[in-house]
Amino acid sequence: MIRLVVFALLVLVLGYGFSWLADRPGDLSLIWEGQLYQTKLIVAATAIIGLVALVMVLWWLVRVIWTSPHSVTRYFRARKRDRGYQALSTGLIAAGAGNSLLARKMAARSRGLIRADQEPLIALLEAQAALIEGRHDEARAKFEAMTNDPETRELGLRGLYLEAKRLGANEAARQYAEKAADNAPYLPWAAQATLEYRSQAGRWDDAIRLLEQQKAARVIEKGEADRMRAVLLTARATEKLENDPAGARDDALHALKLSADFEPAAIIAAKALFREDKLRKAASILEQAWKAEPHPEIGRTYVRARSGDSAADRLKRAERLEALRPNNVESLLVVAQAALDAQAFAKARTKAEAAARIEPREAAFLLMADIEEAETGDQGRIRHWLSQALKAPRDPAWVADGFVSDKWLPLSPISGQLDAFVWKVPFGQVEGPIEDGAPASIDYALKTLPPVRETRPESPVNDHRIIELERAATIAEAARPPAKPATPTKETAAQAAEPPPFFGGRPDDPGVRAPATEPEPKTRLRLF
Template identity: 65%
Template sequence: MIRLFTFLLLVLALGWGFAWLADRPGLISITWQDHLIETSVMVAATLVVAAIGIVLLIWWVIGVIWTSPYSVRRYFRARKRDRGYQALSTGLIAAGAGNALLARKMSARTRGLLSADQEPLIHLLEAQSALIEGRYDEARAKFEAMSEDPETRELGLRGLYMEARRLGANEAARQYAEKAVEHAPYLPWAAQATLESRSQSGRWDEAIHLLDQQRAASVIERGEAERLKAVLLTAKAGERLEGDQKGARDDAMAALKLSKSLVPAAIIAAKAYLREDNVRKAASVLEGVWKIEPHPDIGRAYVRARSGDSTVDRLKRAEKLEAMRPNNVDSLLIASQAALDAREFKKARSKAEAAARMESREAIYLLLADIEEAETGDQGRVRHWMAQALRAHRDPAWVADGVVSETWLPLSPVTGRLDAFEWKVPFGQLEGPVEEGSLAREQALATLPPVAVKTEVKVEPKKPEAKTEPAPEPKKAVAEPKVVTVTPPAEQNPAQVTKPAAVPKPVQVDAAVAAKTPAPANVPSPATKTPQNAEEPVPFFGRPPDDPGVKQTEAEKSPTRLRLF
């Protein structure tokens, strides 16, 4: 574009010059060796311009001829370089696709067409080809060579970092990441790995400094940077709480300024204030976080802020929390537990049942079981609430990468990721069929069995047993046996005891056999003295009890006359 503009200016200048000479005609006379040459000014100017053009043309031709070998050599070199870059591009694509054969072929072709000193991407292609084919030692050697070159240092360090992570050498990976951060703190992978390693080793100040560098370099967004910095400050405050309460309090309050809903920071700040006997400040911090996000840990810390408070005072503080966030499950649970501790069962039950209507949670039904146990002691109702707890959702907890923790931690114990713990319901819960919906929650309250009525059982003194005298020995039977008639008791139906018993048929029993056969249990012996107030025993199914090991025959079951020999 500049050349075209210059050419146009030159043409305009020449045209303007010739026009100016045409308006001012004249003659030019030249005397040279007895020769007189006369011409006009316009012709002379034209000859001068033409001579200059011819000289320039001759100079260009001489230059082309003079530089033609170099031009030819440069042409072929450019053509070879283009072929090399084409092979390099094809090889990188093949390596990315996992085609080891084509990647190795293109790597060898690129080596023949391009120089590795001039094009560092050849090292990358060779390293990737070695990784695909499983030649890890060769690949690491290539990455180490790349890390020594300032132009490819970052690429080589990343390759060494990934290989160390693959082999499980976390310490080596941390060193590679820190080396990369020293030269390029704007690298996201290196900064993240270094941040996690410094956090795992407890170097909170260095981690915070690195996070500030990332934020200044616009590697990480502002909101995420503030959240991570708040987590680091909270972890630092947790470690300083025992030895430096003032420093822990300042760090926790700084974390709350960056993330106002960070529950662990609020709890640490409240503990620091309470150890300084500043209950008002501690309550103010907990109330501020409770209004944003109610949490059971905040509620318990707020209710038990003063160690010397009575259960009634704790109930008042719990009701104050409930007033801040009404119609909230956590608020109702805190108030119900405080009411149970204060032995106000009616209030505790009403708040727990209100929470149960809002959400089906294990802790709610367990609290109702505790209330039932303390108030009525009815084991049937207690078991009802325990059964509902088995079918309900589990309580929320601190969860990170499938690990459930009772307390908050700044790092994941599995992956080491920063700010990994979340307050949510564990997804790997072992439970029965979970009942969903308000209908199921109302049914859990509606199916509650009534309170069992306690009855007092009076134990009467035992009546004196009837004294029985031994029956006299029967006399020996004579040659001809006598026939004795024995009348069995009337058959009675237990369901119809008011009807008169039918008169049974007499049964003839041999006297000798009758003497050896014991009398039935329900037929009093003549020698037995029965008190007047003694009740006559009722036979089983209207007949005397039999030996359970002896089966009756059809003849014994029928009330006919039997003769025993």
Template identity: 60%
Template sequence: MIRILFFILIILALGAGFSWLADRPGELSLIWQGQRIEMSLMVAATLLASLVAAILITVWIVRVVWLSPHSITRYFRARKRDRGYQSLSTGLIAAGAGDANLARKMTARTKGLLSADQEPLIHLLEAQTALIDGKYDDARKKFELMADDPETRELGLRGLYLEAKRLGANEAARQYAERAADKAPHLPWATLAALDYRGQTGQWDEAIRLIDQSRAAHVLDRKDADRKKAVLLTARASEKLESDPKGAREDATAALKLSETLVPAGLIAAKAYFREDNLRKGASILEKLWKHEPQPEVARLYVRARNGDSATDRLKRASKLEALKPNNAVALATVAEAALEARELQLARSKAEAAARLAPSESVFLLLADIEEADTGDDGRIRHWMNQALKSPRDPAWTADGVTSPDWLPVSAVSGRLDAFEWKAPVSQLSGPVEDGALSSIDAAIRALPPVYVPPVRTDETVAQAPEILEPAETVVPEPQPVAVAVVEQPAVKVETSPETEKQPETIVTDAVGARKKPDAALTEPFFGHAPDDPGVRKEKPLEKTTFRVF
């Protein structure tokens, strides 16, 4: 476009010049070798312009003819290079698509058209083709050649890193990631990999330094970088908590400034303040975390902040947490635990049942079982609550890569990823739609509770007369009831030596009101006609009355 404008300007300038000469005519005389040549000024200017044009055309023709061999060679070379790049592009696309045959074909054609020194991407095409064919050793050699070339160093290191990860060579992968992070700190994959490996080995200072460099180079997002640095500071603070509480407090508070919702950092900072006898600041940190997300660990540390507190004092602190976060299952369960320790059993039961109505979980029903044991001691009711706990959803826990941990960890033990642990339920259970008027799980569990076992009153006379028929009662006996008494009269039978005079005794049975009734045949006649080797009883023996309790 610029050339066209420049050409138009030149034409306009020539036209303007000739127009100016036409308006100002004149004569031009030239004497050369004794001859006089006269012409007008316009003719002289036209001849001069034609001469200049002829010279320029002659120079162009001579230049074209002189440079024609080089131009022809350059033309064929450019055409060959274009075909090579086209083959390289097609081969890379085929390798990415997994077409091994086309990738091999394009690799051979590219090597015939282009030189590896001229285009380093040929090594990448060969490495990708070798990976598709399963020739991992050849691919690794190609990646090593690329890692030695300054132009393809990052690409080769990434290939070697991925191959080491595939083979499970974590130490080799760590070295490649560290090398890439040192040579090219602007690479996000190298930075993240180096962070993970330094986190796995506990090199918190080196990891923090690397995250600062990455943040300065704008490799990681500011929010993501702040979160990872907060996790690293929390990990370093957890190691300092026992030996250096002050240093742990400084690291934990710095982590809270970067991420206000990081619960482990808040717990460590509160523990450090409590060890320094600064209960106010430690409680303030825990209350702030509690308002954002109530967690049992926060509640447990808040309630037991001071070692010398009584159970009643702990109950007051738990009630304060409930006031900060009302209608919350974790807060209600915390109050229930504190009330159980303070022997406020009715309060503990009501709060635990309210927590179960809001969010039924395993820990809440186990808490109800503990309350039942402390209140009634009924084994049947305790087993009932434990059965409900087995059928309830699991409580939230620190989970990473499908594995739960009792404590928070900065790095996942499965994948080695930094900041992988989350506070969530390990296994989610889906529940169907609740129909109108249907009972909740806690209400149904309460209605299905077995009655409290109350042992019956046993007297000395009852135990002495009929100890074999006393059985535990299965129902609640609110008031003393009249006891029915059966009187069995057994006659005295005289012993006869003669078989003809042998006679079975007559048994008289009275019912509950004292009326006589006919005994059953099963009571008067033996199964085999008579008892074997039964000499009988004496008839002269007087009747004896036996009294016993039925219930």
């Protein structure tokens, strides 16, 4: 388009020039070697322009003839290169489809048509063909050769990383990932793998630094980066809690600013503040977290904030949590447990039954069993509540990759993934009741609850007392003087004269009764 405009402008300029000369006629005289040459000005200008055009055409012809060998060579070279790139494209498609024979054939053809130092994709095609054919040693050699070229270094490191993961060489995979992340922190696979490896080794500072590089390179979104940073800060705060409460407090509070609904950060921050005797601020953090989402660990931490509190004080703190989130299962369970510790059995039973009505699950029925044991000690009723707990759905827990943990962990012990634990009901639980009978229901459980026995089982002190009395009676009976033998009668004499049975005793038939003799004292034995 630009050339067309330039050509049009040039024609217009020439036309204008000729029109200007035509409007101003004149003669042009030239004396050369004594001869006078005279012509019109317009004719002279036309001749000069034609001469220039002729010179340009002659120069073009000479240039074409002079450069024709190079042009022919370049033509055939371009044609060969095009064929090579066509073979390379076909080979990569074949490798992606898993056609090793065609991929190997196209790799050889590409290497014959294109110089390998000019096109690094040939080495990639050969490595892919070797992987498809199962020649992993050859593939690793190709990837190692790629790492020596700055243009293909990242590609070679990724290939070596995947091979190391396939072989289970985690240390080698870690080194390849860290090397790639140091050279190019914008690579998602390298940064994520390095982040997980550094987290597994407890190198929280290095992991946080790498996360900042990812965020600066815009490899990871801001929201996700803030969440990951909160997890790393909470993990570092957990390690600092024992020896550096102030550092743990700062990390946990920073994590809460990044992710306000992150319960582990709130718990660690509160525990660190408790160690610094900042009870009011710690309680405020736990109350805010409880309002957002009640969690059993938050409730336990809040109720047992001060070790010197009495059971009644802990009950008041539990009731404070219930006031923040009324009619909530976790709130009711926390109050029920605190009431049980304070031996307020009526309140504990009422709250536990209310929790079971809202959500009949394992923890509510187990708590009912604990209340029954503490209040009545009736083994039948305790077993009844335990059987209901077996039928009820399981309680939520920290779950990651099928692994159930009683506490939050920053990494999954199965896959090593960061921030993998989720608070939910574990998978794989038995659906429905696991034994015959109706499913767990508080109304059904109360309806079928056996009555309390009138007599409670004897305590260990009474058992010892009974044993001592029976031993004393036995000793007194043994010290009593023997009674005079009675005069034998005819029946007793006949029985004494009767020979004993062949097998050494009387038959064990229950219908055969032994002769009446004076009962011997018996000692009552009890296992305790």
